[in-house]
Amino acid sequence: MMGDGGVKQMLAKPIQLADQVTKWADDVHYFRQECAEVKTKTERLASLLRQAARADLYERPARRIMVDTEQVLDKAFALVSKCRGGGLVKRVFTIIPAGAFKKMITHLDNSIGDISWLLRVSTASGDEDGDAHLGLPPIAQNEPILFLIWEQIATLQTGSLETRGDAAASLVSLARDNDRYGKLIIEEDGVGPLLRLVKEGRLEGQESAALAIGLLARDTDSVEQMMQAGVCVVFAKVLKEASMKVQAMVAWAISELAAAYPKCQDMFAQNNMIRLLVGHLAFETVQEHSKYAITSKMSIHSVVMDNKNQNNPNNPHKNAMPADLIDTSDSGMVKYPNHGKQPLQQNQMHNVIEHTMNTRSVKSVKSTGLNGSMSSAGVKAREFEDADTKAYMKAMAARALWYLAQGNPAICKSITESKALLCFAVLLEKQTGDVQYNSAMALMEICRVAEADADLRRSAFKPSSPAARAVVDQLLRVVEKADYDDLLIPCIISLGCLSRTFRATETRIIGPLVKLLDDREGDVSREAVVALTKFACTENYLHMDHCKAIIAAGGAKHLVQLVYFAEQAIQIDSLILLCYIALHVPDSEDLAQAEILTVLEWSSKQAYMIQDPTIEELLPEAKVRLELYQSRGAKNYH
Secondary structure, rough: OOOOOHHHHHHHHHHHHOOOHHHHHHOOOOOHHHHHHHHHHHHHHHHHHHHHOOOOHHHHHHHHHHHHHHHHHHHHHHHHOOOOOHHHHHHHHHOOOOOOOHHHHHHHHHHHHHHHHHHHHHHHOOOOOOOOOOOOHHHHOOOOHHHHHHHHHHHHHHHHOOOHHHHHHHHHHHHHHHHHHHHHHHHHOOHHHHHHHHHHHHHHHHHHHHHHHHHHHOOOOOOOOHHHHHHHHHHHHHHHHHOEEEEEEHHHHHHHHOOOHHHHHHHHHHOHHHHHHHHHHOOOHHHHHHOOOOOOOOOOOHHHHHHHHHHOOOOOOOOOOHHHHHHOOOOOOOOOOOOOOOOOOOHHHHHHHHHHHHHHHHHHHHHHHOOOOOHHHHHHHHOOOOOOHHHHOOOOOOOOHHHOOEEEHHHHHHOOOOHHHHHHHHHHHOOOHHHHHHHHHHHHHHHHHHHHHHHHHHHHOOOOOOHHHHHHHHHHHHHHOOOOOOHHHHHHHHHHHHHHHHOOOOOOOOOOHHHHHOOOOOHHHHHEEEEEEEHHHHOOOOOHHHHHHHOOOOHHHHHHHHHHHOHHHHHHHHHHHHHHHHHHHHOHHHHHHHOHHHHHHHHEEEEEEEEHHHHHHHHHHHHHHHHHHHHHHHHHOO
């Protein structure tokens, strides 16, 4: 940030000009008193310029101030030149306005003030005077905010940890107030000092600096510049080692960066950010529901063999399991406490499996640095954080994963291959507020990607996966509860996106979605319609079964009401779903009783409906199918 050889070179000409003005001011024939005053001011300015040449200057304001100072000295040199000898003719034809010297003195005073400010701002060390506001230089009259930003950035560079924290808080206020101020902070090289403070400052300063970084993420260009400044490396270090409050703020900042510039998702992933965030999400979460942790790859035999290995004297983890469950014989059987050898009952087997899973997890952490790659000191420290801080950390980790997963199959695959799905399910069930909401949104984004990505859908949401079942259970619980809150819509969307993952035997999903068609909130009804359409559309292999389930749950009568009386957008979506049902189950008696053919005929006469390309394609065929099977029935019921 501070000046290099380029700034030093810029000082050479102003110094030469100042020396020339001083020399010529001694050799004037006219306005000697005025020139003497110019000389005094110029000598003061030259002294400051030489002091600046020895200092480590803040480059951004230095360049602007030096350009302005050089212009002032050029004018001073020209004015003094006019006062030198040259005969009567030159004196007659050389006109110097009466106020020229007064104006020049003012310009020189301003340049002295600018250079003095530049020296102070470049060398502020956070001593006893460090808290005092430096004041704005004369050159800042037209752009006071820019110079205030320069002052704060310079303090970030050279101040004490306390004053640097205050400067970061000031930049937070500026970045929050105005987009232009945020752009100026980035353009004036403020990101580097902020990142250094995030990495090495005090707690409050680290939080303020991370908050500022997040607030600066207003657009693609801003984020790109911050990524080039090294955000990823610093944030990865913080998520491993810093205080949990700082880590939570960094996780929030990651979500802001990813939201403003989705292309940075992969750069965060390359810096191990997904695993670090999942580690924070899993902390004190998944162990509460260890019943979901048993994977299909772990057989009972492997569990028993692991227990046998505990007795190997060369096994460093042999004491990881309670002694009363270890059999010292060669048979490898597990003892039932106080009753000698006998087959393990269900509860004991669950305990053994759970403990073996935990043991394997410990081995994995020690050998590969899993569980967020946190140092042992960091893991120990976060255990003593208060409950609110832990909840805030989980909320921000979920938010970061939400935006990192958005539209990115590779990151979604990385998330779903970890403990994250299970964590989201547990947090959706047990937590409240932002933790719950951000978990629901993260699941929604993963489900959206899985809807379009068959590989992710098959690997992450296969019906036999305990984590996937846990997720569906919690999504369904929210939908069945049907409270109009922030969770309902993302959970509806998620179930719709997972429509191709459900087997024909999975009959519990359709009913709760159909009930929402009658919801008094239009956005809930619409999302329920869109979700059910994903079950009923031709692209869904089980569309026939799903259409029958929608009819059986009473969906036809609700859809009729929506087509006739809902808002235009909901009308169109409802008509699309009705067309799919009519196409796939045209012989349904329930459709006949609901007079669906009449509804379709009415819809075909509504110009705004038939202009929709999907309806234009589906409606004629749906009418033909219904007329073939139900025209007589429809007339009878009509």
